[in-house]
Amino acid sequence: MEYISTIAELNKVRNNLHSPLGLVPTMGALHHGHLSLIRRAKSENASVIVTIFINPTQFKEGEDYQAYPKLIESDLSILRKEKVDIAFVPPVAEMYPHGFDSWVEVQKMGHLLEGASRSQHFKGVATIVTKIFNIIRPNKAYFGQKDGQQALIIKQLNRDLNLCVDIVINPTVREHDGLAYSSRNINLSLTERNAATILFKSLEKARKVFLDGDHNAKRIKIVVSELIKCQPLAKLDYISVADAQTLQELTEIDRPTMISLAAFIGNTRLIDNILI
């Protein structure tokens, strides 16, 4: 595995990589969710690049940019073990040099849900993904369904800006008790870690209500928020029942739907979703 930290070095080796080239963009603190992306990328491509970059522009002031877990040595040893071809780990000034001021935004979808709670978040995401796609020029890029809205936004900007990358979305990987793997789980205390299972439990309850025949979005949202209220360490940020393509909120579940939520467990904000 080659460790590369500058765009210039990356350019030098890029054209010697065998095609197709798979890309797994990450913010590090690699977990089983990332592993499933990397292994799928390995199985579907002749070469694989994993990027590790904690993108400052997708955090707003007061969010957890400083506290975001940094485990670069253990990350690199995982990537070596997985035999990826290149770990691209640029410093912030390499991606955002002095005077940087060009931004990519998916306008409507970028301001719903996570974008409503975290203004500018998806502008940061869309900009860094566009940059990474342009630098690496992968054939395929791999993202997790856990960040469901992000997946839709990246598909849209890839289509709209003619980036010509094949976007692959992998199912959410969960721990034995259903908690979705997330780099932020590391910040949970043991009590909080146990309390955090309420996110997936409430989504599973929503699925059951739906399968039992109640397709009313409002009632399903109430079921979820009531369940989360029972967990004193949890505070719901939002619950959404939306069209799985456009993220427009639904009143009745009459098409492929994403039920998604965000909640604070103690000081740690977690997200999760299911497709029905």
Place this chain on the structure above:
Amino acid sequence: MEYISTIAELNKVRNNLHSPLGLVPTMGALHHGHLSLIRRAKSENASVIVTIFINPTQFKEGEDYQAYPKLIESDLSILRKEKVDIAFVPPVAEMYPHGFDSWVEVQKMGHLLEGASRSQHFKGVATIVTKIFNIIRPNKAYFGQKDGQQALIIKQLNRDLNLCVDIVINPTVREHDGLAYSSRNINLSLTERNAATILFKSLEKARKVFLDGDHNAKRIKIVVSELIKCQPLAKLDYISVADAQTLQELTEIDRPTMISLAAFIGNTRLIDNILI
């Protein structure tokens, strides 16, 4: 010359073109300014693509999108004569399909000067240029210094978003009496056409004042606006004396500077600039 109107067709032939590939993006109604770009592109590249696309998103409501000159047959005959390899002439729905909503913006510079007078203008420009670069993947792209702010914005987004295109800016081409070639000149009546020479005359006067030793931006702006006031058919929109790289307004001309202006001649809005 091949005439191509869809991205799918373009993709089919793109990789058979010899490198380097030069791109001249235009809105058609080709004039001597475009010709100088095309001929330079021909002389510096093994293949040349010219795009003709009147980009609706860079016009705001009430501007001259509908009235923008359309001369596609004569444009194509010019391109054939110049022996460009491909004329790419996509319809609007090819570039902005239903649901399109991803936008590129150069934030600070995009809201100065033309961006202050024409809100959203450079967002439309930056978005379509990013798309065209991604579709065509040229080695070099050619733009005119006549649209001086646009040239700076395209250089910045190309750098910031790692588009990796070599941006070439060609000097403004002028008629015998100094009027910069522009597709919009076609909309001028004969009287207006003669009145329009006041733009370059006033810029030349500004240069003379500077060369005679007065480096004060405010006084130079007054000289220009007084001169334009003498032409009853002309109405100044703005006059700027700004850093030629950042477009920050200057109080003293103490570095490479762009003096630029916009003015209505009758109902037609024209722009021009000089570098000093």
